[in-house]
Amino acid sequence: xxxxxxxxxxxxxxxxxxxxxxxxxxxxxxxxxxxxxxxxxxxxxxxxxxxxxxxxxxxxxxxxxxxxxxxxxxxx
Numbered sequence: 001x002x003x004x005x006x007x008x009x010x011x012x013x014x015x016x017x018x019x020x021x022x023x024x025x026x027x028x029x030x031x032x033x034x035x036x037x038x039x040x041x042x043x044x045x046x047x048x049x050x051x052x053x054x055x056x057x058x059x060x061x062x063x064x065x066x067x068x069x070x071x072x073x074x075x076x
Contacts, residue, residue, distance in 0.1 A: 008074055012070040012073045013070075015066065015070040016070045019067055019070065020063065022063070023059055023060065028058050031052065034049070035050040037066075074075045
């Protein structure tokens with residue numbers, strides 16, 4: 001029983017770390033693409049910013065759900 005709990009803690013830690021790495025990578029690529037689009041067409045800055053904020057919120061929401069699942073893995 002104690003070994004299973006240790007594996008649950010390990011899995012939750014690895015899962016949380018991978019979730020944060022994935023979310024940070026996604027938001028970084030999103031911001032880079034938005035800045036590149038703004039550099040190419042400055043007139044579309046407002047539309048690009050709005051789209052970027054919505055996409056970043058969706059990425060953060062998915063990361064939050066994954067972190068909650070990692071926490072539920074540890075808590076019985």
